[in-house]
Amino acid sequence: MTRERVIETARHMIEEGGVEALSMRKLAAELGVAPTGIYWHVGGREQLLTEIVDEVVDEMADLRPTGATARDRMASVARQIRRQVLDHPYLVELARELGQGPATAFPGQVALAREATAAGLQGEEGADAVRALLWLVGGFVMLERLPQQPDQPVQRTTTQELWKSVRDTDIDASLAKAMTRVPDPDTLFETSLQSLLDAVVPASATVRKSSRATRRG
Amino acid sequence: MTRERVIETARHMIEEGGVEALSMRKLAAELGVAPTGIYWHVGGREQLLTEIVDEVVDEMADLRPTGATARDRMASVARQIRRQVLDHPYLVELARELGQGPATAFPGQVALAREATAAGLQGEEGADAVRALLWLVGGFVMLERLPQQPDQPVQRTTTQELWKSVRDTDIDASLAKAMTRVPDPDTLFETSLQSLLDAVVPASATVRKSSRATRRG
DNA sequence: ACCTGAACACCGTTCAAGT
DNA sequence: ACCTGAACACCGTTCAAGT
Numbered sequence: 001m002t003r004e005r006v007i008e009t010a011r012h013m014i015e016e017g018g019v020e021a022l023s024m025r026k027l028a029a030e031l032g033v034a035p036t037g038i039y040w041h042v043g044g045r046e047q048l049l050t051e052i053v054d055e056v057v058d059e060m061a062d063l064r065p066t067g068a069t070a071r072d073r074m075a076s077v078a079r080q081i082r083r084q085v086l087d088h089p090y091l092v093e094l095a096r097e098l099g100q101g102p103a104t105a106f107p108g109q110v111a112l113a114r115e116a117t118a119a120g121l122q123g124e125e126g127a128d129a130v131r132a133l134l135w136l137v138g139g140f141v142m143l144e145r146l147p148q149q150p151d152q153p154v155q156r157t158t159t160q161e162l163w164k165s166v167r168d169t170d171i172d173a174s175l176a177k178a179m180t181r182v183p184d185p186d187t188l189f190e191t192s193l194q195s196l197l198d199a200v201v202p203a204s205a206t207v208r209k210s211s212r213a214t215r216r217g
Numbered sequence: 218m219t220r221e222r223v224i225e226t227a228r229h230m231i232e233e234g235g236v237e238a239l240s241m242r243k244l245a246a247e248l249g250v251a252p253t254g255i256y257w258h259v260g261g262r263e264q265l266l267t268e269i270v271d272e273v274v275d276e277m278a279d280l281r282p283t284g285a286t287a288r289d290r291m292a293s294v295a296r297q298i299r300r301q302v303l304d305h306p307y308l309v310e311l312a313r314e315l316g317q318g319p320a321t322a323f324p325g326q327v328a329l330a331r332e333a334t335a336a337g338l339q340g341e342e343g344a345d346a347v348r349a350l351l352w353l354v355g356g357f358v359m360l361e362r363l364p365q366q367p368d369q370p371v372q373r374t375t376t377q378e379l380w381k382s383v384r385d386t387d388i389d390a391s392l393a394k395a396m397t398r399v400p401d402p403d404t405l406f407e408t409s410l411q412s413l414l415d416a417v418v419p420a421s422a423t424v425r426k427s428s429r430a431t432r433r434g
Numbered sequence: 435a436c437c438t439g440a441a442c443a444c445c446g447t448t449c450a451a452g453t
Numbered sequence: 454a455c456c457t458g459a460a461c462a463c464c465g466t467t468c469a470a471g472t
Binding site: 102 | 331334349357395405415
């Protein structure tokens with residue numbers, strides 16, 4: 001009946017069955033109300049979805065960097081962002097539908113900027129480092145298989161399958177074979193992350209600030 | 218009338234007004250035919266969209282690496298992939314809707330694998346390098362503003378606007394200020410790309426293979 | 435203030451019937 | 454072989470009318 005209940009049950013429906021599982025009419029049925037009754041509480045479908053995105057993004061703002069060095073803490077933030085997106089698979093679709101992709105990334109940018117500062121990064125160089133790290137996370141979300149949503153269409157062809165039929169003398173055989181194997185997403189992400197950090201974080205930030213901290217740990 | 222004409226006009230409609238501009242009924246009107254007439258030629262909406270994605274991906278397979286060193290050619294492939302995606306903004310939406318994200322990235326993977334081989338990369342290490350580079354492109358597509366599609370909802374809030382109200386003593390002032398500026402996407406992409414290549418490509422691949430080649434150029 | 439019912443303008447798809 | 458018309462089961466949204 002209340003605005004809160006509408007948003008809550010709508011979110012629940014999306015979490016169960018993906019974005020397409022939410023229609024105003026099904027939501028009304030779930031609430032035991034006429035389809036038109038919803039419109040008094042929330043403006044319409046788009047407003048409702050925006051409300052949900054804002055809620056989830058707020059929750060995602062809770063990032064807790066861990067690690068002794070600034071570089072480690074940057075890595076931990078990147079990992080947490082990825083983890084949160086994996087925990088809310090529908091969010092990507094939702095954000096795209098609403099044109100909120102960039103806004104969704106904002107809390108992550110702030111958290112990364114904080115650790116980048118601790119790592120001694122400044123100005124344009126620091127900003128570029130933050131953006132590059134987020135791109136890596138975004139790319140993962142874009143190109144790796146997300147845990148299947150219930151109603152979502154099946155991923156038709158994986159790149160791994162496609163690689164099996166590649167015969168190309170210009171491609172190293174061991175490399176081609178590696179592409180046919182489904183990579184472990186966690187370690188693949190970790191490797192890419194560390195590569196980028198190598199390039200982007202000054203070496204000094206990989207060293208613990210004082211020897212006291214080391215002894216304590 | 219023909220299957221080809223159906224696919225062609227459907228693609229044209231999407232290129233004009235985005236994916237949501239294409240409905241079976243509007244397509245029928247455009248073809249001067251009853252809505253149900255389409256179903257004899259193409260199975261249905263989903264098959265039609267799949268056909269279009271396949272067509273576009275086929276065209277995208279035409280990647281022409283340029284540059285003297287293997288590293289430069291890897292960079293050029295990454296740039297071309299990004300460029301092609303920017304030229305087909307609807308493709309991202311389409312690929313997601315069909316669960317074809319990974320398959321869309323396949324031609325790029327092959328082209329990158331070829332140059333990675335030339336750069337001396339092999340096995341898992343090489344495969345990881347290819348994937349990391351594609352993630353960077355994918356992240357760009359995901360998080361940067363794409364050229365606005367006609368019917369698409371407006372990007373509500375940019376991260377740049379959001380950064381203007383950030384007051385955080387843990388963030389370097391010059392870094393925070395840099396985040397309020399809209400970055401030049403081309404140079405930002407270039408910087409991230411070079412960073413990742415630094416981390417991922419062996420140093421030997423940045424050197425021209427023979428001194429003869431250098432003299433000729 | 436809060437909800438309903440009727441109505442409007444859309445969808446994708448099936449399937450018997452026409453030529 | 455190719456297309457139409459009627460029909461079905463859906464959408465989101467508006468708006469006058471009810472309590």
